[in-house]
Amino acid sequence: MMDRGLYALASAVTLGMVAAAVRLVVRKTPRICRQRRPPTPLPKDYGVSAMKVANAAQRIAPFVHRTPIHTCRALDEMCGRHAFFKCEVLQRTGSFKIRGATNAALVAGAETLVTHSSGNHAQALALAARSVGAKAHIVMPRTAPAVKKAAVAGYGGLIELCEPTNEARAAAAAALCERVGGHFVHPSNDLDVIAGQGTVACELLADLPDLDALVVPVGGGGLVSGMAVYAKSFNPRIAVVGAEPKRVDDAARSKAAGRLIDCHDDPAPSTIADGLKTLLDSNTWPVVRDLVDEIITVDEADIAQATHLVWTRMKLCIEPSAGVGVAVLLSDAFKRHFPPDKYPRVGVILCGGNTDLEKAAKTFLAPTPPPAG
Numbered sequence: 001m002m003d004r005g006l007y008a009l010a011s012a013v014t015l016g017m018v019a020a021a022v023r024l025v026v027r028k029t030p031r032i033c034r035q036r037r038p039p040t041p042l043p044k045d046y047g048v049s050a051m052k053v054a055n056a057a058q059r060i061a062p063f064v065h066r067t068p069i070h071t072c073r074a075l076d077e078m079c080g081r082h083a084f085f086k087c088e089v090l091q092r093t094g095s096f097k098i099r100g101a102t103n104a105a106l107v108a109g110a111e112t113l114v115t116h117s118s119g120n121h122a123q124a125l126a127l128a129a130r131s132v133g134a135k136a137h138i139v140m141p142r143t144a145p146a147v148k149k150a151a152v153a154g155y156g157g158l159i160e161l162c163e164p165t166n167e168a169r170a171a172a173a174a175a176l177c178e179r180v181g182g183h184f185v186h187p188s189n190d191l192d193v194i195a196g197q198g199t200v201a202c203e204l205l206a207d208l209p210d211l212d213a214l215v216v217p218v219g220g221g222g223l224v225s226g227m228a229v230y231a232k233s234f235n236p237r238i239a240v241v242g243a244e245p246k247r248v249d250d251a252a253r254s255k256a257a258g259r260l261i262d263c264h265d266d267p268a269p270s271t272i273a274d275g276l277k278t279l280l281d282s283n284t285w286p287v288v289r290d291l292v293d294e295i296i297t298v299d300e301a302d303i304a305q306a307t308h309l310v311w312t313r314m315k316l317c318i319e320p321s322a323g324v325g326v327a328v329l330l331s332d333a334f335k336r337h338f339p340p341d342k343y344p345r346v347g348v349i350l351c352g353g354n355t356d357l358e359k360a361a362k363t364f365l366a367p368t369p370p371p372a373g
């Protein structure tokens with residue numbers, strides 16, 4: 001009798017402990033990973049899945065900000081729908097790039113990381129390495145602005161300068177990897193980077209599950225690929241729209257041709273959206289081909305005007321690469337392909353804010369912002 005009572009007591013205690021543990025796990029699971037619907041399998045294995053993105057979200061959560069979502073009535077009136085701006089401009093290092101870099105650094109677990117970048121990925125990898133107690137060697141073109149070199153050095157990145165060509169960068173990074181025995185983290189084509197960038201969609205759709213479309217700036221396609229894989233898994237009907245400057249429209253031309261076009265028309269393209277000069281590659285192109293509904297391009301004057309609008313109306317100092325998404329939101333092409341009555345709620349990624357403020361203020365705060373040459 002006594003034994004049975006003790007057994008019942010022990011069972012109750014065990015069950016209570018299990019229930020408490022489950023409650024703890026649920027509470028500890030970041031809200032970023034919870035969706036109302038179960039994921040639907042994608043047509044193919046892209047090397048990145050919604051599960052990998054959700055795991056990345058959990059992994060990087062202690063190291064990155066959950067960025068706010070802003071709205072702006074003036075911009076809503078201009079585009080004739082509700083726009084929700086995911087403010088990666090307020091992210092650590094000033095862009096979403098810290099997400100992918102941190103995920104890659106944590107997954108690699110290497111003591112030494114290597115990359116080539118003149119822009120936001122350079123700063124991101126330097127900080128990511130510092131966060132995980134690794135060293136970061138960054139190959140930068142010798143022509144990179146002093147402020148960018150200083151930012152990388154400020155995060156503890158070890159800079160190696162090279163000639164300002166894609167070939168020189170890749171060769172210098174390969175030689176550096178060999179020399180220091182480092183793990184190479186490509187700025188946009190690395191699968192762990194893509195999964196990390198997808199966490200922007202994870203957060204956005206956890207907060208706003210019924211968005212009808214996403215507008216995402218495209219350079220090498222890491223951001224749009226990670227976001228498309230995640231978004232289409234949870235809502236196959238959501239439209240994913242890539243935003244590209246006309247002057248570096250390799251993604252739009254690849255989509256039109258149905259094959260990867262891995263060069264620009266102009267071998268030395270100039271656009272004020274300098275974060276978007278990079279090209280799609282082997283891991284990002286299949287996702288863009290299959291899961292991105294449309295790539296819409298905008299010209300330099302549209303980018304400058306959209307950037308100016310966000311500075312003045314939303315009081316957010318975005319860089320022109322982020323202005324590209326806003327320019328697409330306001331474009332006739334977007335209205336035509338994705339009419340406001342069918343796509344009334346749109347998420348737009350304000351992907352970064354790293355810009356030379358003095359120089360940018362002259363451009364974007366002039367009465368009529370001039371198109372950049």
Ligand SMILES: Cc1ncc(COP(=O)(O)O)c(C=O)c1O
Nearest residue numbers: 120219220221222223275351352
């Ligand atoms: C601010 C900003 N936005 C967008 C992009 C494009 O990202 P991805 O190369 O993943 O397409 C970059 C790339 O450097 C960037 O720095």
